[in-house]
Amino acid sequence: MYTIALLGHELKKRQLPIVLTLLAIGALFLYSFSLLNKVADQAQVLILPVLALAFPLILWTLWNHWQSLREEWQERTTHLLFSFPVRGWQVLLAKGGAAAISFALFTLLSAVLGGALVMKVFSSIPGEISQEELWHFLFSDGSKLYLQYLLITLSFIGFSQLAFVLGQLAPRWHGIFSTGGFLVILYLVGKLMIWLRPVFSILPHVNLEFGSGGFNPWYTVALFLFSLIAAGTASWLLDQKVDF
Amino acid sequence: MPQFDPAIPIYRQIMDEISGQIISGKLKAGGQLPSVRELAQTFQVNPNTIARAYRELEREGIVFTRRGQGTFVSEEEGIFVTLKRERAEAIIASFFREMSSLGFSRQESLAWAQESINRGGDKNGARIGRQ
């Protein structure tokens, strides 16, 4: 299967950065763990990992994914890649897939280490919650929130693929057209989301067990579906319109 | 490995090369010619050109092809005689052409040749000593 071969290729190329990032995440948490006994308010220890990782990991993933596309054109390896009997969607799925897999690795490691850190922090606080209950909250609420986090990132991967390909359709200044394209896409998607708001509000919410809160998950689901359309459009353009 | 003159059809030059080898005895009557691929590799020439040369040689009756076995020099005695004569005629024509470019007519060229024979030298027309 061509997509698997391409995916393997992408991951192999990114072996070193992925390992280094995982090590960096590990080091970050190691440092956080070491702070545990040195800080008065134990909960403060959680701030560092969250700040350092939650948003930056998305950016880091998107950046590397964008680079993986840009490099193909810059190094002209597109002449090899597209001399293969592969379709646009296979190439984009492989690149998006590699980005998703590396993102999953980074965030899952963070989640595991973060979860352990939270458990450690709260074990030292005498409170009404038992270890078991805490673990349960972390797991069920955590996975719901994680899914949202993942969908948002995957969506941006899809939008960036379309933005990149649109940039390639322009005769020059691909970077500027890509950025412009990206902004236009975000604007259009935003408009669509606003337009769909009444639909979303009717659909069932997701409940959070901790603190009996909740949120509407359908925005991110819609976002993800739109990004699939964007990636599909990008694939079609690669096959039918883009010259290499 | 002979270099081919790119200004002359290559298949013709290959035909001449093979004819030359037959006349000189390098290729014997009934002997097998190298395969098209071998010759193409030796001369660094397109195999289709070699194949064409072989086809033309076959048309002229100089070689023949046995299916699945290869191409062989004709066993007819008359072939050598014909080839030699054709080669001789080509050489003579070339001689007259070159002499003409020096300004000599055919009769004058013939006279030069005769004089060269009379002047001495062995029967191959080679000159002995300086003149």
Add this chain to the structure above:
Amino acid sequence: MVANNLIKKYGHTLALCGLNLEIPKGKIVALLGPNGSGKSTLLKLFAGLIHPTAGEALVLGERAGVKTKSKVAYVPEFNHLYRWQTVEEATRFAMKFFSDLDYELAQKLIEEMQLEPEQKIGSLSKGMHARLKLALALARTAPVLLLDEPLSGIDPQSRRKILTALVDTYRPGEQTIILSTHQVLESEATFDQVLFLQEGELVLWGEADELRREHNSSIEDLFTEIYQ
């Protein structure tokens, strides 16, 4: 391979102006012309890497696209292999997409080209890179081979190796090779047919030996004469 009224525009520039030609199966065809005459454009159209503005480019009866790519081995003029791969990795990678790539033949050709499997492609000289990409193309039994300036800008030794390998692995009658080149003298003994392009149009074509006979000159001299 057929071009039907093939037109290719880049912005306002006309690279190919309504080209009509037919390339017969199983021959080595030379595509000659000065820079900008449309040779690379034509090869890329047959390779399916670019799309016609109008008209069509047919490979084995079909429009150039995903289906024809498995039957075409395209070798561009520049370095197009992944620099971070080794020679061995690049071979294995290509094999995943081209079922007609014979690993043993590739190994043999790579050895003949004096390359080592563990060399990083990024560390290869231009000549070595040229030999490698040709070896990978010749190790396939693709019915169509498209070579864009396989001899340009590389050392004489590499050029010799490339021409030798080309003649050695060429399958007459089965394999169609189209190659564009400026090194006409060196390679013209390998041509079956010649196509002369100028400014996106076909100005002369014919069988190599017939052209030699008709014009009483080598293809190289004919080249100089046409484009002076």
